[in-house]
Amino acid sequence: MERKKGFAIMSYNTMPERREGPVDPMPNPGSTEEGGGPRRPEGDSPEKGNLLKRMKKVDPKQAERYRQRTGE
Amino acid sequence: MLNRIFGLETEYGLLVHQDRPERSPTWFAHKLRDHIFNVQRRGVLDLHHRGHDEPPGNGGFLTNAGRIYLDMGHVEYASPECHSLMDAVATDRAGDRMLQQAIDDLGWTDQISLIKNNIDHETDATFGSHENYLVTRRFPFSRRGLAPLVTFLVTRQIFTGSGRIGSASPQDAWVQIDRLIVPRAALRDGTSAVQVPFQISQRADHIMNDFFEWVQQNRAIVNTRDEPLADPDQYRRIHLLLGDSNMAEYATALKLGTMGIVLQLIEEGHAPCGLNIQEPVETLQEISQDQKRQWLVRLESGETISAIDIQEQFLAAAHAHCHGQDEETDWVLAQWEAVLRDLRGEYAALVGRVDWASKLWLLESYREAEQIRWDDPMMKSLDLEYHNLNRDKSLYDGLVEEGRVPRLTTDKAIDLAADHAPKNTRAFGRGELVKHLLAAGCLSESNEPKADERLFPSYVINWSIFQVRGKMPFSMSDPFKTYVQEIRSHLIGC
Numbered sequence: 001m002e003r004k005k006g007f008a009i010m011s012y013n014t015m016p017e018r019r020e021g022p023v024d025p026m027p028n029p030g031s032t033e034e035g036g037g038p039r040r041p042e043g044d045s046p047e048k049g050n051l052l053k054r055m056k057k058v059d060p061k062q063a064e065r066y067r068q069r070t071g072e
Numbered sequence: 073m074l075n076r077i078f079g080l081e082t083e084y085g086l087l088v089h090q091d092r093p094e095r096s097p098t099w100f101a102h103k104l105r106d107h108i109f110n111v112q113r114r115g116v117l118d119l120h121h122r123g124h125d126e127p128p129g130n131g132g133f134l135t136n137a138g139r140i141y142l143d144m145g146h147v148e149y150a151s152p153e154c155h156s157l158m159d160a161v162a163t164d165r166a167g168d169r170m171l172q173q174a175i176d177d178l179g180w181t182d183q184i185s186l187i188k189n190n191i192d193h194e195t196d197a198t199f200g201s202h203e204n205y206l207v208t209r210r211f212p213f214s215r216r217g218l219a220p221l222v223t224f225l226v227t228r229q230i231f232t233g234s235g236r237i238g239s240a241s242p243q244d245a246w247v248q249i250d251r252l253i254v255p256r257a258a259l260r261d262g263t264s265a266v267q268v269p270f271q272i273s274q275r276a277d278h279i280m281n282d283f284f285e286w287v288q289q290n291r292a293i294v295n296t297r298d299e300p301l302a303d304p305d306q307y308r309r310i311h312l313l314l315g316d317s318n319m320a321e322y323a324t325a326l327k328l329g330t331m332g333i334v335l336q337l338i339e340e341g342h343a344p345c346g347l348n349i350q351e352p353v354e355t356l357q358e359i360s361q362d363q364k365r366q367w368l369v370r371l372e373s374g375e376t377i378s379a380i381d382i383q384e385q386f387l388a389a390a391h392a393h394c395h396g397q398d399e400e401t402d403w404v405l406a407q408w409e410a411v412l413r414d415l416r417g418e419y420a421a422l423v424g425r426v427d428w429a430s431k432l433w434l435l436e437s438y439r440e441a442e443q444i445r446w447d448d449p450m451m452k453s454l455d456l457e458y459h460n461l462n463r464d465k466s467l468y469d470g471l472v473e474e475g476r477v478p479r480l481t482t483d484k485a486i487d488l489a490a491d492h493a494p495k496n497t498r499a500f501g502r503g504e505l506v507k508h509l510l511a512a513g514c515l516s517e518s519n520e521p522k523a524d525e526r527l528f529p530s531y532v533i534n535w536s537i538f539q540v541r542g543k544m545p546f547s548m549s550d551p552f553k554t555y556v557q558e559i560r561s562h563l564i565g566c
Binding site: 049050051052054055057058059060061062063064065066067068069070071072 | 083085086087088089090091093097098143144145146148187192193194195197198199200202313434437438441449450452453454455456457465467470471473474
């Protein structure tokens with residue numbers, strides 16, 4: 001499969017009908033300390049945002065209602 | 073990525089928000105499929121029997137060259153063949169988007185939810201997220217050749233797992249010991265399964281073997297079914313069913329990207345040696361359930377080593393042999409390194425990138441705020457809500473809204489990926505075929521196959537071949553080729 005070497009891997013550059021790729025489709029890891037992820041949530045908690053509100057809206061019974069068949 | 077084709081198949085759970093629902097989840101699943109094909113006209117339904125459990129009309133190919141169909145009562149979406157990780161992420165999310173749009177169109181937003189997870193806490197049912205990777209036929213598909221892959225897969229869950237509350241009951245399984253086939257329970261030391269508050273993988277409890285060809289019982293770390301869906305003289309398809317469905321785009325890309333690189337290491341003989349795990353299946357479950365997150369692994373050599381150490385050995389080999397070969401490979405190497413480094417510290421640093429960490433952080437925060445126990449039923453419900461496709465409800469999307477999740481694609485790219493196939497694989501040609509059939513109006517008004525179509529279908533589409541009535545079969549045996557010009561020529565006059 002050597003012939004595949006050099007294949008244009010970033011297909012957004014070659015896809016006229018799908019030009020809306022992200023400006024930087026593969027963001028760099030960022031600072032080494034941060035490890036490339038989002039800002040660290042140390043010291044804060046969901047109470048400061050809307051996450052706790054969202055969690056409080058969850059129906060406590062929904063796991064009981066979620067009756068699924070085994071698939072593959 | 074170099075020399076690789078990726079694909080994901082996702083089975084969704086369907087939650088009906090009623091105490092005594094008049095309709096079953098399967099009824100809703102049928103209606104969603106019908107709406108997508110008959111009303112939204114996103115693709116063409118199969119007119120032929122694809123198998124004993126896939127009669128005509130059970131599902132079909134989409135204009136993005138993926139498939140939506142029903143499998144064991146679940147709605148399932150198979151992405152088109154992707155050559156880049158970015159396309160793989162966008163097309164995977166496109167499936168989520170299409171299905172949620174169908175729910176919204178039907179006015180069922182408050183009535184049902186599709187849940188992109190892999191377990192039912194109450195019944196121990198499990199359903200999969202299957203991964204597909206194209207390799208050459210020369211890939212060493214033997215116990216010995218696959219041993220490094222088993223080690224990698226058992227330990228990768230530390231960054232690919234989606235996490236869950238509790239554990240599954242012990243699963244029935246039969247395993248072969250020399251010439252004897254015995255119940256796996258006979259090999260255990262008699263201790264019963266311990267309920268854990270939280271574990272990092274959803275599927276670990278449901279994997280019973282290291283190698284096996286079935287997909288519904290005795291699920292294996294490596295599925296051995298030989299079904300390349302391509303030229304069998306050139307290619308093999310590595311089909312995995314041990315992974316969890318990921319909500320985080322980052323986790324999806326890292327799962328596919330690291331696997332693509334490890335397959336290359338094995339193909340080229342550069343995989344790290346001496347890391348064979350003594351009991352891979354048990355270790356898979358022990359790592360997942362380890363509450364201290366030490367993730368210790370006993371090797372055949374007798375040495376004990378952590379899953380992070382093992383992953384770092386694979387990473388070192390990948391750096392030595394794959395660095396610089398293309399942009400996506402380098403991205404994967406950098407992110408793999410960053411995640412492993414962060415896994416040595418507080419897991420909260422991984423929120424937004426690793427699903428189990430995001431979920432655990434949310435659950436712990438809620439539990440502390442509300443002063444409830446891990447076994448409170450609310451915890452299971454929150455676990456499900458993390459995976460809800462409804463962005464107004466999903467806890468994952470709550471993290472996105474809070475700016476805690478790195479995105480690798482955009483909403484517009486996802487919308488485009490729902491309508492159009494990747495343009496650098498055979499998916500491009502198949503997408504053109506589906507668009508042609510829709511435009512030609514060769515289907516009835518309702519897009520339902522007529523009775524005579526079942527006997528003499530006007531088209532038959534499979535992953536690697538199709539035939540349109542009156543024309544010779546058209547083979548697409550090389551997934552790296554787009555076939556688009558040939559297909560356009562082939563369809564003239566149809």
